[in-house]
Amino acid sequence: MAVGTNEQKQQLRYCDTTQIDAPRTLEDLINELYKVFEYDEVNVEYVKKLMTSYESNRTDWKKFAKFDSHRAKEWNQSTGQVVKNCIALCPL
Numbered sequence: 001m002a003v004g005t006n007e008q009k010q011q012l013r014y015c016d017t018t019q020i021d022a023p024r025t026l027e028d029l030i031n032e033l034y035k036v037f038e039y040d041e042v043n044v045e046y047v048k049k050l051m052t053s054y055e056s057n058r059t060d061w062k063k064f065a066k067f068d069s070h071r072a073k074e075w076n077q078s079t080g081q082v083v084k085n086c087i088a089l090c091p092l
């Protein structure tokens with residue numbers, strides 16, 4: 001077996017958008033994304049399908065949620081409705 005063959009197979013795995021195992025948790029998704037981005041070339045379609053295959057659940061995000069009732073609402077003068085803001089911070 002040639003050197004690098006296993007790595008090449010792994011890299012090719014991230015090119016096949018038909019064989020994506022949906023991550024069960026946010027942590028699984030993050031770990032899989034780290035693996036995909038280890039390589040110089042990234043299949044954007046694979047990343048899109050991987051991310052859309054993840055079904056978000058409240059438990060995964062609970063540790064990141066910060067709620068402040070004084071800052072979470074704004075009054076929309078034109079419609080008279082309360083508008084809630086959501087800020088998502090993503091590491092670069």
